[in-house]
Amino acid sequence: MxxxxxxxxxxxxxxxxxxxxxxxxxxxxxxxxxxxxxxxxxxxxxxxxxxxxxxxxxxxxxxxxxxxxxxxxxxxxxxxxxxxxxxxxxxxxxxxxxxxxxxxxxxxxxxxxxxxxxxxxxxxxxxxxxxxxxxxxxxxxxxxxxxxxxxxxxQPQVRPRRGAGLFPPRSGAFTLVLKTGDMKADDQVLELLGVAAEDFDGRAETLLACAVPDDVPALMSIVEPGRSSSTDHQLAFRIRRPNGELRWLGLRCRMLLSPEGKPERMLGVVADASYLRPNADEVSRVQRLSAKLAGATTVRDVSEVVVAALRVPLDASRVAVAELEADRLVVTILDPPDPDAWPEVWRSEWRSEWPDAASSALPTLRSALREGTVSVWLPGADLEPGLANIGPGGLAVLPLLADGRMVGACLVGWDQEHRFGPEERSLLTATASLVGQALMRAHALDARHELARTLQRSLLPRKLPVLPGGKAVARYLPATVGLEVGGDWYDVIPLPDSHVALVIGDVQGHSAEAATIMGQMRTAIRAYAVEGHPPDVVVSHANRLLIGMETDLFATCCYVDLDMEEGIALFVRAGHLQPLLRHPDGSTDELNVQGGPPLGVMTDAQFPMTEAGLTPGTVLTLVTDGLVESANLPLEDGMNRLRSLLSAADPSDTGRTADDLLGNVDRRDDDVAVLLLRYDGMLVRPKRARWTVWRLPDAIVHARRFTARTLRGWEAVDEMDVALLIVSELVTNAIAHTQGQVRLDLTLAQDRLRIAVNDSSPRSPARPTTLDLDATGGRGLLIVEALSTAWGSVPFAGGKQVWAEVALSPGEQMNAPPKA
Known part of the structure; x- marks a missing residue:
């Protein structure tokens, strides 16, 4: 120099x-x-x-x-x-x-x-x-x-001599106005970058163009106004000179703020960083580290790559990686993972898999992170116990920077005396630069994946209902390519009279829009089914709804209405895959269900129903195309594979069967949904009776007589007085407050009596919140609530159904042993 x-x-x-x-x-x-x-x-x-x-x-x-x-x-x-x-x-x-x-x-x-x-x-x-x-x-x-x-x-006896080579052999300085990009650089900076003085136009972009493309984002994060909250920066980067030579340069710069506290100018020093230039082995090691970090998609993956890159190659005793959140260090990995291998300040904060540590308890570490450069301490350094005991033989702290801010730290410690050579320093410096960006990227991916998983979980059923006469299980796997949220859905909807609706569908694509449409379709189909519409009407209504959403996406769907008592299933298919049946003898069939077009394609589309009977022990299987079709798997081959797996599965464990069907699904371009129902049949079928209430002055009397006659025939007389009073109140309300037909349904199940009154008014009954002592009405629902174990109102066939359930005494329960 x-x-x-x-x-x-x-x-x-x-x-x-x-x-x-x-x-x-x-x-x-x-x-x-x-x-x-x-x-x-x-x-x-x-x-x-x-x-x-x-x-x-x-x-x-x-x-x-x-x-x-x-x-x-x-x-x-x-x-x-x-x-x-x-x-x-x-x-x-x-x-x-x-x-x-x-x-x-x-x-x-x-x-x-x-x-x-x-x-x-x-x-x-x-x-x-x-x-x-x-x-x-x-x-x-x-x-x-x-x-x-x-x-x-x-060697203090050896006097240093002049010309010991302690100055950077080549270095220069520059000033940069951040708002305009105007730059002044001395001849040494231009010579280092390989730019002739007459070719320099005074713009920062001209010099940034000399950098290796991989290092440009790191440089831009420093020179762009507002990208960084720090005033001092250090960075090692590479340039490609006009003759093709690859050169390492060291940049140290300082941000000068305006009176308003905003970044205004930058002053910097650029020097030949040949001492950071690693040998061939180090270059190979850094390249391998970069490649592995590029494939790390989670914070845990990044941390494990760092441990593998540093602990064994550097013969280190301990490696820790932590994210910086506010004033706390949130540890993502410690190696070795044994708590006894780490200082007390770390072990005392052990809350979950890894500990947290307050940076206020580690002032030296906080100071090192504030400086933003790789720091090393030799044996015997004066450090607080929380750091000294990590590396009594030597300690290195790697601040992890990304987009101009501190995102974490990596600590490497040795128990035996350790000296830091230039090659080792270059590895630590390169690691810090690479890991900071990878950690930020992985953190963003983790957050995105968690958001996707939360969205998907919120749109799918949290659990499936317990069904009389069958067992239903479902599985969902998001796509592993792109956003992990998609349009596949499933649902199991209990319906009156021991019916159950099974639904599986697939909205085009696996995006946030597809997931949103999926949630709306699932909710709509559930609402139409609960209202009591037949399967073809449910699907037709869903089709019109999707067309009215003004979206370019369409959806396929298969809807099944299954009578759990009789085993009769009504299928409606809208562009979806055919359902599969596994019979008790192990054979499988692909049902030939008539189908209509996908939902959202034609306003006046027709969706015919197909009827099929299920025998006890049959497994009904509904899947989306992500399981049986991909770029490398034709649909026909996928269906044949699925039938083979289904035939070989044990139907007694439906959960294991569903897992077996997904066993070979690895990298997925599309979502996968599977819905299975093992139909067992009902050993004890509910008893049912139905009565159309005449709108006559003595209609309540006829309804009570019908109820009493029915309960005596069912030998359920112990709860007759309660049942008659509930019938009186529900029928009275229906006749007094609605028009049209009123129907009384009685159902005697295993351990309860269900009383339901259907009318043509969709308006739900309102339970009074206050009641005047002199009032002559309004107590009906209060009486029903007091006498029944449960009651409610649901939409049904354009009107509503008000129901109440009465628990049976043990002697009255169906198939109970006779009284002594």
Whole structure:
């Protein structure tokens, strides 16, 4: 490096002094020659003296001395002679306009020495020059650490010599106006990038174009206004020179804010970072790490890749990866996972699989993350126990940055004494850069997947109902390509009179829109079914609804209305796959169900019904096409495979059967839904009776007589008084408040009597919230609620059904043992 390297910063002369460790002094180790009249500096500064260089090192604080202050310092040296009067003598020989800066080298990990710079401007170093020289000092310190200055410390008897190569061999500075992109760069920056001075147009984009495409996003995250909340940045990046040479450069920059606190200008130093250039093995290792991180889709995957890349290759004792959330470190992986291998501050916060740790309990770590550069501590470093016990033989902290902000940290510790060579530092630096971006990407993917899973779960049934005479199970697998949410759905809907509706459908695509349409279709079909419409009407209504949604998507659907008592099933198919039946003997059939077009295609489409009978032990199977068809699997082959699996399955375990059908499904381009029903038949069929209520003055009397006669025939007389009172109230309400036909239905099931009154009014009965003591009506529903175990109202066939259930005493239950 020559004096021209500092000219952009207003300096004419520079020197590096290193701390010898045992002699209590700073020794001159390297210089950049300046003009003849200011090229002399002392060979050493004693820390016991009062020179600005010694003061800067002791206090770890920069000292700036203008011409007037230097003159006063020289006069003070004459008055009090001491070991540092040599500098005072040098100052006397310098021009009267000379200024001096002493910048400590090193940070919280170690104190290395001082950078001394001398300028000849009468105004001294202005604000911009001071910022740039501070960045230069950081660059020099990084180079010294990379050259392992511990060799100098272990041999204090060897005096450092001039020309020790401690300055970056090639470096330059620039200023950038963020709002306009106008840039000023010295000749050294342009030479490093391979851009001729006459070809530079003063735009930042011209220099960004020199970077390797993979490194451009990291650079853009720094130079774009508003992308970062930090003021200081460090980055190693690659450029491709015009001759094809790939070169590593180190960038250190500082953001200057406007009075309003907004990023306004950037000052930066660019240097040849050849000490970061890894050897062939390191390049291969970094390339493998990059490839593995590219395939990591979750935060846990990223963390495991980091452990595999660092612990064994570096022979490390411990590796931890943590995300930074507010003021807490949320650990994503610890290796080894044994809690006893980690300090108490980590074990005390162990709340789940991994612990959390407050960053306030680890001030050194928090400081390292604030600096944003890879930090290493050698054995015996003064650290708090929460860090010292992670790496008593050596500790490295890798701040993980992404999009200009700190997203986490990686800690690597050794139990035995460990020294950090340049190649190892390059691996740690490259790892930190790659992992930060991968962690941010994985975190976003995790959040997206969780949102997709939550949306899908909310749109599908949480659980299937318990059915008398059968067992239903369902399985759903989202697509593994693209957004993990789609349009496949299923439903099992209990209906009156021991009927059940089974529905499976598939909205075109697997997107958020498809999932939204799916949720609306499932809700609509359930509502139409509960209203009591026959299967073909349910599907027709759903078709008209989808057409009215003004969407380009269509849906396929298969709807089954199954009588659990008789085993009679009515099928309606709208562009969907044919249902399959597995018979008790193991044979399988693909039912030939007449079908209509998919839902949402034709307004006046017809959906005919097909009837089929099921014998006990039959398994009804409904699936979506994602299970049986893909780019590599023709539909016919997929259906044959499905029938083979179904034939070989054990029907006694419907859950295992459903899992077997999905057993070979791996990477999926489409969603997969499976709905199975094993029909067992009802061993004890409910008893039913129906009565049409005449609208006569004595209609209630006839309804009570019918109920009493029916219950006596069923030998269920113990609850007759309760049943008659409920019948009176429900029939009275229907006749008094509705028009049209009224029907009374009685059902005696295994352990309960169900009383239902159907009328033609869709308006649900309203339970009174208050009741005047003098009122002559309004107590009917209160009486029903008090006498029954459950009651309610549901839409039914254009009207409604009001029902109530009465629990039977053990002696009255169907097939109960006779009374003694």
């Amino acid at each position: 020559t004096r021209q390297g500092f000219a952009f910063c207003g300096a004419e002369f520079a020197a590096v002094y290193l701390y010898s460790g045992e002699d209590d002094r700073l020794d001159l180790a390297d210089v950049v020659e300046g003009p003849d009249n200011i090229c002399s500096l002392p060979e050493a500064f004693f820390l016991s003296g009062r020179s600005p260089v010694a003061d800067a090192f002791r206090d770890d604080r920069i000292r700036w001395l203008g011409p007037a202050q230097l003159t006063e310092y020289a006069r003070a040296g004459d008055a009090t002679p001491g070991p540092d009067t040599v500098l005072a003598e040098c100052v006397k020989a310098w021009p009267s306009t000379t200024s001096l800066g002493a910048l400590p080298l090193g940070g919280h990990t170690s104190k290395l020495g001082c950078l001394v710079v001398v300028g000849t401007s009468a105004e001294g170093f202005d604000t911009d020059c001071r910022h740039l020289l501070e960045l230069y000092a950081d660059q020099v310190a990084a180079g010294i650490e990379a050259l392992d200055t511990q060799v100098v410390k272990r």
